[in-house]
Amino acid sequence: MKNKIKKIIISGKEVWPIIEGGKGIAVSDGRSSGAFAAADAVGTFSGANAKLIDSNGELVPLIYKGKTRNEKHEELIEYSIEAGISQAKIANEISKGHGRVHMNVLWEMGAAERVLHGILEKAKGLVHGITCGAGMPYRLGEIAAKYQVYYYPIISSVRAFKALWKRAYQKISSYLLGGVVYEDPWLAGGHNGLSNSENPELPQAPFERVAELRSFMNEIGLSETPIVMAGGVWHLKDWEHWLNNLQIGPIAFQFGTRPLLTKESPISPEWKKKLLTLEEGDVFLNKFSPTGFYSSAVKNNFIRELHERNLRQIKFSENANEEFNNEFAIGARGRKIYLTSKDKEMANTWAKAGYTEVMKTPDTTVIFVTPDKFAEIRQDQINCMGCLSHCLFSNWKDHGDHSTGRKPDPRSFCIQKTLQNIVHDGDIENELMFSGHNAYKFKQDPFYKNGYVPTVKELVERILTGY
Numbered sequence: 001m002k003n004k005i006k007k008i009i010i011s012g013k014e015v016w017p018i019i020e021g022g023k024g025i026a027v028s029d030g031r032s033s034g035a036f037a038a039a040d041a042v043g044t045f046s047g048a049n050a051k052l053i054d055s056n057g058e059l060v061p062l063i064y065k066g067k068t069r070n071e072k073h074e075e076l077i078e079y080s081i082e083a084g085i086s087q088a089k090i091a092n093e094i095s096k097g098h099g100r101v102h103m104n105v106l107w108e109m110g111a112a113e114r115v116l117h118g119i120l121e122k123a124k125g126l127v128h129g130i131t132c133g134a135g136m137p138y139r140l141g142e143i144a145a146k147y148q149v150y151y152y153p154i155i156s157s158v159r160a161f162k163a164l165w166k167r168a169y170q171k172i173s174s175y176l177l178g179g180v181v182y183e184d185p186w187l188a189g190g191h192n193g194l195s196n197s198e199n200p201e202l203p204q205a206p207f208e209r210v211a212e213l214r215s216f217m218n219e220i221g222l223s224e225t226p227i228v229m230a231g232g233v234w235h236l237k238d239w240e241h242w243l244n245n246l247q248i249g250p251i252a253f254q255f256g257t258r259p260l261l262t263k264e265s266p267i268s269p270e271w272k273k274k275l276l277t278l279e280e281g282d283v284f285l286n287k288f289s290p291t292g293f294y295s296s297a298v299k300n301n302f303i304r305e306l307h308e309r310n311l312r313q314i315k316f317s318e319n320a321n322e323e324f325n326n327e328f329a330i331g332a333r334g335r336k337i338y339l340t341s342k343d344k345e346m347a348n349t350w351a352k353a354g355y356t357e358v359m360k361t362p363d364t365t366v367i368f369v370t371p372d373k374f375a376e377i378r379q380d381q382i383n384c385m386g387c388l389s390h391c392l393f394s395n396w397k398d399h400g401d402h403s404t405g406r407k408p409d410p411r412s413f414c415i416q417k418t419l420q421n422i423v424h425d426g427d428i429e430n431e432l433m434f435s436g437h438n439a440y441k442f443k444q445d446p447f448y449k450n451g452y453v454p455t456v457k458e459l460v461e462r463i464l465t466g467y
Contacts, residue, residue: 021256022104024048034094035456073386081118107135150178156193188231189436230254237466
């Protein structure tokens with residue numbers, strides 16, 4: 001198999017067609033990405049809320065001093081820029097000039113453009129490429145051109161890339177478009193690009209979708225620009241028919257889940273042990289994220305609570321009418337809302353079970369939660385520091401009047417809080433644990449027998465065998 005896997009030009013250098021998937025909130029960092037680059041592959045550190053490491057190798061925590069969301073938002077931006085620069089330096093020290101070092105940024109991250117400009121301005125020569133998804137990064141090419149780095153938009157359909165190309169990228173020198181990352185919206189970990197027209201329960205095989213993408217790229221003169229297949233990639237032997245295939249063209253493969261279980265991976269030992277226990281179906285495609293996107297995460301207590309919270313949801317009316325004619329008192333002041341007779345029975349049942357607090361959503365529904373959960377949700381909304389460009393949970397927006405104009409949505413959660421908690425050795429059962437749907441293969445793959453955790457170098461060598 002290794003004889004069939006050839007090196008490919010990525011970000012101006014010949015490397016193995018193996019790319020570390022960039023995971024946000026410090027789950028891929030300078031240490032892991034530097035190790036991938038040192039193995040003549042492509043490493044990707046997270047530019048989304050990276051950890052700031054000082055010149056002594058010590059973690060500098062972010063302690064907010066501001067009182068308002070706007071003040072904390074500015075502190076988060078400043079910290080993110082310095083942290084990204086520190087991780088870029090670590091990656092390059094480890095890579096020793098081998099491979100390529102990329103940075104991953106979520107376009108829907110709060111002030112994503114400011115963070116990109118800040119890191120690229122001060123880390124010139126240390127970042128060879130930018131991957132960017134979780135939204136439509138129209139200005140990614142423009143930013144990349146300013147700093148002469150390669151850019152890699154993450155898309156989940158040819159329609160999305162056509163929109164990016166026609167509106168923005170065709171105006172930029174195409175040589176800086178290092179590749180197009182096709183991320184399988186049904187199998188990838190973290191946030192997924194499922195559109196409203198696609199059924200989350202009916203996954204589509206990627207070959208035809210990628211071949212359609214290549215066809216369009218050929219039409220616009222990008223026949224030599226690599227496509228990066230991401231999401232659902234485990235063994236390269238499973239993709240052998242994609243290699244040297246004219247319908248696919250130049251191809252590289254992004255591994256997001258497998259790099260979690262390496263010695264250089266920054267996740268906690270408990271998280272690594274958990275990965276070795278997962279069964280097929282233990283990763284859940286859901287729409288709880290405050291971004292509004294679908295996302296894939298391990299079914300733990302955190303996800304179960306969100307699922308159950310959303311099930312304890314009923315429609316209501318502010319005024320009595322023929323359908324909503326059952327009065328129900330909510331809140332400390334006993335404010336009246338009106339429910340259907342069937343839903344009032346459900347409400348009484350939930351209240352008797354301890355879910356006594358009622359919270360309105362932006363969609364003329366209410367949910368029922370315990371007093372403790374009510375207090376936690378309210379405090380998390382108050383503590384918002386503007387980590388997203390638009391947040392359903394807190395109604396934050398990173399521009400204009402800093403409000404989405406909608407009510408905060410208690411059916412969601414503070415994503416910054418839980419992802420920071422889990423990456424700083426938090427409780428893996430009670431925090432959000434993003435993962436690709438192939439994570440169950442850790443338990444089945446003989447490479448990880450008896451809980452074996454390889455180095456990144458060993459993982460790259462293993463991948464090159466086809467397994």
